[in-house]
Each structure stands twice: as structure tokens, then as C-alpha cells.
Amino acid sequence: xxxxxxxxxxxxxxxxxxxxxxxxxxxxxxxxxxxLMLNAVNINLIAxxxxxxxxxxxxxxxxxxxxxxxxxxxxxxxVLLIYRNLHSPDLDRVEQLKG
Amino acid sequence: MLDYAWIIPVIPVVSxxxxxxxxxxxxxxxxxxGIVAVGSSFVLSCITAVQWFQRxxxxxxxxxxxxxxAFGKGLLSAGEEHVIVEPVIHxxxxxxxxxxxxxxxxxxxxxxxxxxxxxxxxxxxxxIYSTAYMHDDRRFTYFxxxxxxxxxxxxxxVVASNTLQLLxxxxxxGLCSFMLIGHWWEEQDNTNAALKAFLTTRTGDIGLMIGVxxxxxxxxxxxxxxxxxxxxxxxEGGHTIWVVGASCLLLAIIGKSxxxxxxxxxxxxxxGPTPVSALIHAATMVVAGVYLGARxxxxxxxxxxxxxxxxxxxxxVGGITILIGAALAFVQNDIKKVLAYSxxxxxxxxxxxxxxxxxxxxxxxxxTHAFFKALLFLGAGSVSHSGSHHSFDMKKDMGGLRKFxxxxxxxxxxxxxxxxxxxxLAGFWSKDEILAVAGQGGFEIFMVVGLVGAxxxxxxxxxxxxxxxxxxxxxxxxxxxxPKAITIPLIVLAGFSVxxxxxxxxxxxxxxxxxxxxxxxxxxxGILVPEFDYLLAFISVGLALTSIVVAWVFWTEKRQFGLxxxxxxxxxAKAGHTFLLNKYYLDHLYTDVxxxxxxxxxxxxSYWVNMNVIDxxxxxxxxxxxxxxxxxxxxxxxxxxxxxxxxxxxxxxxxGGLLRPLQSGRVQRYALMLFAAVGLIALAxxxxx
Numbered sequence: 210x211x212x213x214x215x216x217x218x219x220x221x222x223x224x225x226x227x228x229x230x231x232x233x234x235x236x237x238x239x240x241x242x243x244x245l246m247l248n249a250v251n252i253n254l255i256a257x258x259x260x261x262x263x264x265x266x267x268x269x270x271x272x273x274x275x276x277x278x279x280x281x282x283x284x285x286x287x288v289l290l291i292y293r294n295l296h297s298p299d300l301d302r303v304e305q306l307k308g
Numbered sequence: 309m310l311d312y313a314w315i316i317p318v319i320p321v322v323s324x325x326x327x328x329x330x331x332x333x334x335x336x337x338x339x340x341x342g343i344v345a346v347g348s349s350f351v352l353s354c355i356t357a358v359q360w361f362q363r364x365x366x367x368x369x370x371x372x373x374x375x376x377x378a379f380g381k382g383l384l385s386a387g388e389e390h391v392i393v394e395p396v397i398h399x400x401x402x403x404x405x406x407x408x409x410x411x412x413x414x415x416x417x418x419x420x421x422x423x424x425x426x427x428x429x430x431x432x433x434x435x436i437y438s439t440a441y442m443h444d445d446r447r448f449t450y451f452x453x454x455x456x457x458x459x460x461x462x463x464x465x466v467v468a469s470n471t472l473q474l475l476x477x478x479x480x481x482g483l484c485s486f487m488l489i490g491h492w493w494e495e496q497d498n499t500n501a502a503l504k505a506f507l508t509t510r511t512g513d514i515g516l517m518i519g520v521x522x523x524x525x526x527x528x529x530x531x532x533x534x535x536x537x538x539x540x541x542x543x544e545g546g547h548t549i550w551v552v553g554a555s556c557l558l559l560a561i562i563g564k565s566x567x568x569x570x571x572x573x574x575x576x577x578x579x580g581p582t583p584v585s586a587l588i589h590a591a592t593m594v595v596a597g598v599y600l601g602a603r604x605x606x607x608x609x610x611x612x613x614x615x616x617x618x619x620x621x622x623x624x625v626g627g628i629t630i631l632i633g634a635a636l637a638f639v640q641n642d643i644k645k646v647l648a649y650s651x652x653x654x655x656x657x658x659x660x661x662x663x664x665x666x667x668x669x670x671x672x673x674x675x676t677h678a679f680f681k682a683l684l685f686l687g688a689g690s691v692s693h694s695g696s697h698h699s700f701d702m703k704k705d706m707g708g709l710r711k712f713x714x715x716x717x718x719x720x721x722x723x724x725x726x727x728x729x730x731x732x733l734a735g736f737w738s739k740d741e742i743l744a745v746a747g748q749g750g751f752e753i754f755m756v757v758g759l760v761g762a763x764x765x766x767x768x769x770x771x772x773x774x775x776x777x778x779x780x781x782x783x784x785x786x787x788x789x790x791p792k793a794i795t796i797p798l799i800v801l802a803g804f805s806v807x808x809x810x811x812x813x814x815x816x817x818x819x820x821x822x823x824x825x826x827x828x829x830x831x832x833x834g835i836l837v838p839e840f841d842y843l844l845a846f847i848s849v850g851l852a853l854t855s856i857v858v859a860w861v862f863w864t865e866k867r868q869f870g871l872x873x874x875x876x877x878x879x880x881a882k883a884g885h886t887f888l889l890n891k892y893y894l895d896h897l898y899t900d901v902x903x904x905x906x907x908x909x910x911x912x913x914s915y916w917v918n919m920n921v922i923d924x925x926x927x928x929x930x931x932x933x934x935x936x937x938x939x940x941x942x943x944x945x946x947x948x949x950x951x952x953x954x955x956x957x958x959x960x961x962x963x964g965g966l967l968r969p970l971q972s973g974r975v976q977r978y979a980l981m982l983f984a985a986v987g988l989i990a991l992a993x994x995x996x997x
């Protein structure tokens with residue numbers, strides 16, 4: 210199999226994810242971008258796992274999926290609280306810790 | 309069963325949990341779970357005992373138990389091999405700390421087997437008895453749960469294979485007795501009694517903890533009971549450390565087994581329900597101390613040099629306890645308190661027995677005493693349940709009950725006669741064994757103490773029986789016989805009180821304790837096995853009988869001899885009576901003198917010392933220091949130190965101001981910096997790596 214395509218796909222997805230995390234204002238979209246980054250990593254893991262004919266990568270990917278689910282739960286709870294307190298999901302308005 | 313003995317304590321633990329969670333929903337309030345559990349423990353204990361007998365007989369081979377007996381008596385002729393019966397030990401690792409393994413396990417040998425039998429039997433009978441006695445109690449289920457836990461703790465202690473596990477069982481037993489003594493906690497007196505029992509025994513428990521630690525190091529870092537005993541007998545690490553260890557462990561025995569001077573909690577513990585008193589006094593709480601002494605006998609043997617004869621701390625404590633306990637039993641009007649002081653006195657026999665080298669005698673006395681003392685307590689409970697309307701006052705509410713309660717009367721009589729040590733009931737054999745060893749092992753003075761104790765015991769039990777069952781009924785109720793759940797345990801115990809002594813009836817050639825109970829490993833070699841002394845036996849029985857007759861005449865015919873009101877007329881008699889009534893003023897010593905002293909004069913004295921001496925010194929030092937301080941303040945502090953500090957602060961402040969914009973408070977700005985940094989590092993690695 211050809212590894213390159215998978216790696217390029219993963220890199221593209223990861224970059225989109227990084228862009229979303231850094232540039233988006235909406236908390237929900239930031240969370241979705243984080244998911245994109247995690248899944249890019251998953252693709253890498255699975256690709257190498259298949260390429261090296263080892264199951265270790267699959268296991269890691271499963272772990273990442275599980276942790277990601279938990280992370281989204283916590284993340285959405287945080288976004289919900291931000292919305293309740295500031296009446297907007299806009300992350301730029303969360304700057305109470307400004308020095 | 310020898311290999312699976314851990315099941316025996318686990319069953320009551322399970323029953324404790326079951327009663328706690330499901331007891332209230334059961335038709336009999338959880339009592340059936342407790343009875344079934346303790347009953348199965350009892351059956352398993354019996355199986356264990358039979359298998360232990362088998363093991364001993366197998367080990368003795370063709371010679372039979374004669375060989376074991378000969379070995380125990382040190383009568384081995386040349387060429388005969390030593391008959392060694394190893395205890396069955398199983399352990400698992402509890403936790404591991406560095407190179408040290410902390411294990412839990414079971415050690416089954418003759419002593420453990422005997423204790424298992426006694427504890428489970430008495431506990432079973434108490435469980436059955438309580439179904440009637442505690443019938444309408446508001447915390448019936450809770451009571452049974454606590455009884456189960458109490459039994460489980462004692463069984464854990466009995467099968468323990470190392471001193472650490474022993475300590476755990478020991479503390480659990482103390483906790484459970486606290487719970488049960490304070491069972492009726494709505495009344496302040498009961499709560500106080502429970503607290504007193506707990507705190508007094510805690511005083512001794514400190515001794516156990518230190519003793520365990522001392523023996524741990526003395527025996528080369530091991531908690532294992534066999535190893536500790538072997539090391540102690542070999543005198544490893546010098547004699548002194550074993551003296552320290554034995555003294556600490558003796559303190560533990562004094563606290564737990566109600567020995568002088570920490571015996572004051574035991575009579576107060578009568579505040580608990582009567583079945584609990586029976587359990588505490590016969591099978592669990594107080595015998596834990598004697599059991600500790602028997603278990604770690606090597607330590608005491610070495611520490612107190614028991615083989616040298618003469619006097620030692622252990623025998624003295626036991627001897628004093630025999631006499632003071634017996635004397636106090638004369639002035640009590642509460643039937644349970646008479647029995648409580650009697651227990652103290654009998655425990656004194658056991659501790660003295662250990663102290664004079666009568667290991668078999670002490671353990672044997674523990675065995676027989678368990679039956680007749682449980683019988684007496686349950687009998688007293690029966691009297692109060694059905695005869696005197698929940699009162700324990702012999703002078704006010706009892707008297708003449710033999711007509712109304714024939715079964716209780718007959719069994720109580722058997723128990724009293726056994727306690728008084730009349731041939732051929734149980735108490736005679738075990739007491740005589742202790743006295744014989746004391747006489748023949750160079751402890752003559754303690755033999756005399758024991759004989760005087762026997763005399764007093766017979767007299768106060770006569771008084772107790774007379775006041776309760778003879779004369780005219782002085783109460784205002786309708787006494788009747790107790791229900792079957794109460795009388796059947798009494799009859800069973802009466803049976804054992806009659807025959808238990810025959811287990812080690814030396815003149816008849818039956819020496820089961822010597823054969824099956826006395827350890828063959830890690831045990832003092834050449835421990836004295838007494839010849840049966842007919843003269844001594846006649847003297848002790850004669851004394852007891854005389855004292856019964858004298859006491860009988862005294863209490864029945866008081867008026868004819870002009871003895872009535874003796875305490876009012878004679879100054880000496882009155883002083884003695886008051887002295888005894890106040891229990892030698894020991895409680896006053898503890899609460900008023902020691903606690904009050906610390907609160908009052910000692911506190912004031914230390915306050916004075918504090919104000920005048922210490923403060924004076926401090927003030928002088930203070931004045932000198934302030935003068936020096938002013939100089940230092942002006943030049944060193946303000947000039948040099950503050951200058952430096954201020955300069956550093958200024959610089960930091962400016963640097964902070966420069967970096968401040970970076971702390972924007974926006975998460976995405978931070979993430980950008982993070983990614984930028986990662987990108988730069990990646991770039992650097994790509995170029996230079």
C-alpha cells in the first residue's frame with residue numbers, strides 16, 4: 210500500500226484543525242476543530258498500523274477515540290457555562306484573566 | 309479444616325454484613341442469620357479440633373499419646389525420638405513494603421483449637437439466649453450484628469499467625485465491646501461505662517503496640533509468632549530487650565484482662581446487656597489478654613525469667629488481682645457486679661498461672677472458667693429477666709427464688725460450686741493445677757495467695773447464692789421460670805461445668821491438655837509438669853468447704869451471733885467496709901487525683917513557673933535583644949537588606965510590565981503562541997538536527 214496519500218490527508222486535516230482552533234471565535238467550532246486534529250492523528254496511527262502490520266496503532270486509535278469522547282463532554286460543558294455567563298459563545302470575550 | 313481455618317472467622321464477618329443490610333427484613337430480625345453463622349463456625353471448629361487430635365496422634369506414631377505425654381513431662385528415655393507436632397500455618401501476603409512482607413494467616417495448634425471451640429460454643433449459646441432476653445429491644449438487629457462482629461474479631465485474634473494480625477483482632481474486640489457495653493446509650497451511665505471500658509483498655513493497648521514493635525525488632529524483624537517465641541527463648545539480642553517487650557505486653561494484658569490496677573472498667577461494663585457480659589467475661593474480650601500471654605509465652609518466659617522461681621511482675625500482678633477482686637465481691641449488692649469482681653479474681657489466677665510457669669494450668673483454667681462464668685452470668689440474666697423484673701439488686705428484689713425458678717437455681721448452683729473449686733467440678737481441676745505448679749516450681753508464696761483466693765471465692769459465692777435464691781422473696785413481682793431459649797443454654801453450660809474439668813484430671817491419668825494443647829515447638833523446654841498433690845487438693849477443697857459453711861452460717865444466722873449491723877457498730881469493720889465499697893478509691897485516684905491533679909494544682913504550679921521563672925528569663929533576653937535589634941534595624945536592615953530587596957522588586961516590576969501584553973487572557977492567543985513555538989522548534993530541528 211501507499212502510505213503517502215494517508216499522511217498527506219492527515220496533514221491537511223490537521224492543518225485545517227489548527228486553523229480552526231486558532232482563528233475561530235465560536236467555542237463550538239473550536240471544539241470541532243480539535244476533533245479534526247484528533248482524527249488526523251487517528252488516521253496517521255491506523256495508516257502506520259496497517260503499513261507495519263502491527264495492531265498497536267489500532268489500539269492507540271481506539272484509546273484516542275475514547276478519550277476524545279470524554280474530552281468533548283467536558284468541552285461542551287465548558288462552552289455551555291461560558292454561554293450562560295456571557296450570553297455568547299464568543300471565546301474572545303473570555304479574557305477575565307488578562308494581566 | 310486445619311488448612312482452611314480462615315473460613316471460621318470469615319463466616320461471622322459475612323453474617324455481620326448480612327444482618328446489617330438485610331436483618332430488619334428477616335422475620336426474626338436477623339437473629340436467625342447470626343445463629344446459623346455462629347452455629348456453622350462452631351461445627352467447623354469441632355471438626356478442626358478432631359482433625360488436630362488426629363494430627364497429634366499420627367505424629368506420635370506407634371508409641372501413641374504416651375510418647376507425647378512423656379515428651380511434655382521431660383521423661384524421655386534414651387533412644388526415643390522427639391515427638392514434634394508442628395502447628396498448621398498458612399499465610400498470604402497482605403502488603404509488601406520494601407523487603408518486608410506483612411502477612412495475614414492462620415496458625416492452628418492445640419491452643420487455637422481449644423479457643424475456637426470455647427469462643428464459638430459460648431457465642432452460639434449467647435446468640436440463642438439473646439433471642440429471648442433481648443426480645444423486645446429497640447435495636448435487636450443491630451445487637452445481633454454487633455454480636456457477630458464481636459465473635460468474628462475474637463476468632464481473628466485466636467487464629468492469628470503473626471503479632472500484627474493479633475493486634476488488629478485485639479483492637480476490633482475492644483471496639484465491639486465498646487459498642488455492646490453502650491448498647492443502651494440513651495442513658496448517660498451506660499455511655500460513660502462504655503467510654504471508660506474503651507479508654508481504660510486503650511491504655512493497655514499502647515503497651516501491646518509498643519510490645520509488638522519491640523518484639524518485631526528483637527526477633528530480627530518478624531511479626532511471626534513462632535519466630536518471635538523461638539527468638540525469645542534463644543535470648544537473641546540480649547535479655548534486656550525481652551524484659552522491655554514482656555513488660556509492655558504485660559501492660560496490654562493488665563488493660564484487657566482487667567488486672568490490677570486497670571481492673572476498674574470491668575465492673576462498670578455491667579451496664580451492657582447481660583448476654584454481652586457473659587460473652588465478654590467468658591469467651592471474648594477479657595480472655596484475649598490471657599490468650600496473648602499464652603500465645604507469646606516465650607517472650608514472658610525469657611523476659612521475666614520464669615524458670616528462676618521466686619517472684620516476677622506477672623505473678624505479682626496476678627496474685628494481687630486475685631485478692632482484691634475477691635475482697636471487692638463481698639460488698640456488692642448487684643449480682644452482676646459480684647460476678648464481675650469474681651471474673652477479675654479468676655483472671656488473676658490465669659495471669660498468675662502464666663507468671664509461675666503453669667502454662668497448662670492457666671489455659672486449662674481459661675477453658676473451665678469460660679463455661680461456669682458464662683453459666684453464672686446467663687443465670688443472673690435469667691433471674692433478672694423472669695424473677696426480679698430487670699433488677700440486679702440482690703438485697704432489694706431477689707431472695708427465695710429457688711422455689712420459683714428451679715432450673716435457673718440448679719444450674720446457678722452448679723456454676724457456683726464449680727467456681728468455688730469443689731471436687732470434682734471443673735474449677736477444682738484447673739485451679740489445683742495452677743496451685744500445684746506454684747508450689748512445686750518455687751513460687752510458694754503465690755500458692756498461699758491462691759489458697760486464700762479460693763477461700764474468699766467460696767465465701768462470696770455462698771453470699772451471692774444465699775441472697776438470690778434463699779430466704780424470703782423481697783421483690784414485688786411475680787417470679788416465674790424463664791423460657792426455653794434461656795434455660796437450654798444454661799443446662800448445656802451446666803453440663804460443661806461439670807465435665808470440663810475431667811479433660812485434664814491428672815490423678816485419673818487423663819491429661820488431654822498436656823497431650824493436645826501444649827505446644828511442642830517454640831515452647832520453653834523443661835517447663836514444669838506438676839505431680840498431682842493430694843495434700844494440696846485436700847487443703848484447697850477443705851478451705852473452700854469450710855468457708856462455704858462459715859459464710860452460710862454467717863449470713864443465715866447473722867442475728868444469733870450478734871453480727872447484724874456489725875458495720876454500723878464497729879469502727880474497724882465500718883472503715884473496711886467503706887474502703888471496699890469505694891473500690892479502694894482507685895476510681896477516685898484516677899478521676900480526682902490524676903485527672904483533677906493535672907487540671908488543678910499541677911496546672912496552677914506550671915502556670916506560676918511559667919509566669920515568674922520562664923517569663924523573667926524571657927523578658928531579660930527580650931530587653932537585650934531589642935537594644936541590639938534597634939542597631940541592626942537602622943543600618944543592616946534598612947540600609948543593606950531593604951535596599952537590595954527594593955532594587956530587585958523594582959527590576960522585576962519593570963520586566964513584568966514589558967511581558968504584560970503577552971498575558972492577554974485569551975485562550976486562542978496562548979494556543980497561537982504554543983503552535984508558533986512548536987513550529988520554531990520543528991524548524992530548528994529540521995535545520996540543525
